[in-house]
Amino acid sequence: MRADRLVSLVLLLRQHGRLSATRLARELEVSTRTVLRDIEALSAAGVPVYAERGRHGGFALLPGFHTELTGLSHDEALALLVAGSRRGAHAFGLGSALASAMLKVVDALPEGQRATAAGATQRLLIDPETDLLSRRLVADEAPDAVVAEVRRAVFSGRKLRLHYAAAGRAPTWRTVDPIGLVTVRDQGYLLATRSGADRTYRLSRILAAEELPEPAQRADRVDLDQAWLERSTLFRTGGDQVTVVAGLNPARREELAGTALAVLTETTDADGRLRLEVTFQDARHAEWALWRLGTDGEALTPQWLRDSLRDRAAALVSQYARGS
Known part of the structure; x- marks a missing residue:
């Protein structure tokens, strides 16, 4: 060094x-x-x-x-x-x-x-850390030593032992067969298999990594583009997905569609507002997407989402009704 x-x-x-x-x-x-x-x-x-x-x-x-x-x-x-x-x-x-x-x-x-x-x-600037509104673009960060160990296992074709913290779960150790590394919108991912099943791990959630001496069980050649497409499709169609019907100001249509997993149906009401049936990754994703639209968007169904957004708005009103 x-x-x-x-x-x-x-x-x-x-x-x-x-x-x-x-x-x-x-x-x-x-x-x-x-x-x-x-x-x-x-x-x-x-x-x-x-x-x-x-x-x-x-x-x-x-x-x-x-x-x-x-x-x-x-x-x-x-x-x-x-x-x-x-x-x-x-x-x-x-x-x-x-x-x-x-x-x-x-x-x-x-x-x-x-x-x-x-x-x-001095005349070229690529991917600055902030956009025109001075919003800092925060990328996933993982310790260099951890990523270096993962990278070595990917290139050497050896098994990899990970201490991984999945979202909302306690960290656990697991042994995987690494396939390749992918970066998407500043987030790094490890594509691997575990006991023969496809797995995708976010690099920033790997707390520790250890390259093992045993050879990984994997194909000699891999099409990472195809592998990523298959896993993306599985991600969008599996898990705890939530389907929402929302009323929407047409000016915010692309914003909602950009955050949803998929737009299933789309119609226009008599008052000119859009009515979209969309899917989200989970309940938290759905609440976040509708909340950020403010009065330009309204969750029409399911009722639990309407209740959740109502309670969140009421809590905000109560907070600002009090003196500072």
Whole structure:
């Protein structure tokens, strides 16, 4: 780990010319004290790094210094393969490997192209962390060490032992045969089988993982697109699904349809409002979807959903009727 960090430190200095200890610490995700120790280690190893004092000072390499440390590691090469989505790389625990790989790619360019590439990166922003309304886009997060262990088992074809916390249940240990990894809208999933049955696990709910020595029972080749389609279909048609008939302002139609699993029927009432029969994953999903529509949507059936929304609204009225 430290060797990779030292290489990244040298490449950062080559790319940017001069950086402060604070900036280096932020880029390498370590403390400034660690950066200073790394600088000392590089100097002791003969790397011509020097410090410039003053307000705009920092660390830099002697002009003309060049390193051949641009070979990509396995994880760095893998990170580049999924770099079409920066968030995809992070979902698979490859965020730091992607950053390191991109430094090596830039450093491997001829000097003239290196400057052009560095300038171009300042003109492109992909998947920012907030949208135009300043809403922070929160992605699933799983510990890198856990995701790395899952990733190793997927690639090596060995069984995997998981400590998994399913929604609303106490965490349990289980042994699975890993098939592949999928990322959808910033959420990472492990596709696997357990005792021959298909299973899908959200990476952020895996508390611990251990690659086992036994080979996994799985096909040599897999069509992940088809496997994901089949599991998505099963998810939409099984479980504790709820069917709701809702009256709706036509302007909010796409919003409701986008959150539901499926729209079964759709008609227009005499007053111009839509009447949709839709399915949701479960009761909580249905209540959330109708509540967020406010007065633009109304659950017509089932009655328990109407009662639940009424009680929730009454509680809110009572809260705001009291003095602050």
